Amino acid sequence: MPKSIHIETELxxxxxxxxxxxxxxxxxxxxxxxxxxxxDKGGVFAGSxxxxxxxxxxxxxxxxxxVLAGETTLTIxxxxxxxxxxxxxxxxxxxxxxxxxxxxxxxxVTLLTVTxxxxxxxxxxxxxxx
Numbered sequence: 239m240p241k242s243i244h245i246e247t248e249l250x251x252x253x254x255x256x257x258x259x260x261x262x263x264x265x266x267x268x269x270x271x272x273x274x275x276x277x278d279k280g281g282v283f284a285g286s287x288x289x290x291x292x293x294x295x296x297x298x299x300x301x302x303x304x305v306l307a308g309e310t311t312l313t314i315x316x317x318x319x320x321x322x323x324x325x326x327x328x329x330x331x332x333x334x335x336x337x338x339x340x341x342x343x344x345x346x347v348t349l350l351t352v353t354x355x356x357x358x359x360x361x362x363x364x365x366x367x368x
Contacts, residue, residue: 241275245284245306245350248272254346258289260361280354288346293338293365299354301339304330308347314339315366338365 255262255270271285279298284306293315303312305325312331314321315338323331333339338360341347362368 243274243282245274248274249284249286249348252285254286254288254348256288256346258287258291260290260292262289262292274350277352278354280352282350282352284348284350286346286348287341288343290342291340293340293360293362295336295338295358295365296333296354296356297336297358298356300335301333301354302330302352303333304350306348306350308343308345310341310343310347310349312339312341315364317366 249272252270252272255266258267267285267287270287271283274282274284276282280296286307303325305327307327309324309326312323312325312333314323314333316334325331335354341349360368
């Protein structure tokens with residue numbers, strides 16, 4: 239059944255995750271993000287954090303990333319390159335299926351993502367070499 243979702247209302251009940259790092263637990267990340275809706279093979283998520291995420295990838299599809307507030311550097315690893323995008327409020331990008339990627343935001347960022355599941359995670363310096 240279709241429903242309307244007020245993103246700001248959903249974000250109000252969340253505590254932004256300050257100082258995200260490779261040591262941040264999945265429970266801490268989950269507490270900073272809201273699941274707004276199921277979508278195809280995954281979901282629509284929104285949340286706020288500062289710091290750096292661990293590497294992740296999605297083998298079931300592309301991931302849409304929309305910056306609602308703040309700024310982040312998104313690093314995407316392709317088979318042969320490392321692409322770095324600076325994304326500010328109002329910008330979006332699509333991370334191609336199965337590409338390792340991570341976010342870094344010193345001052346903080348609020349993201350909305352349409353993310354296929356499952357999500358693979360890696361703490362390796364370059365997860366393509368694992």
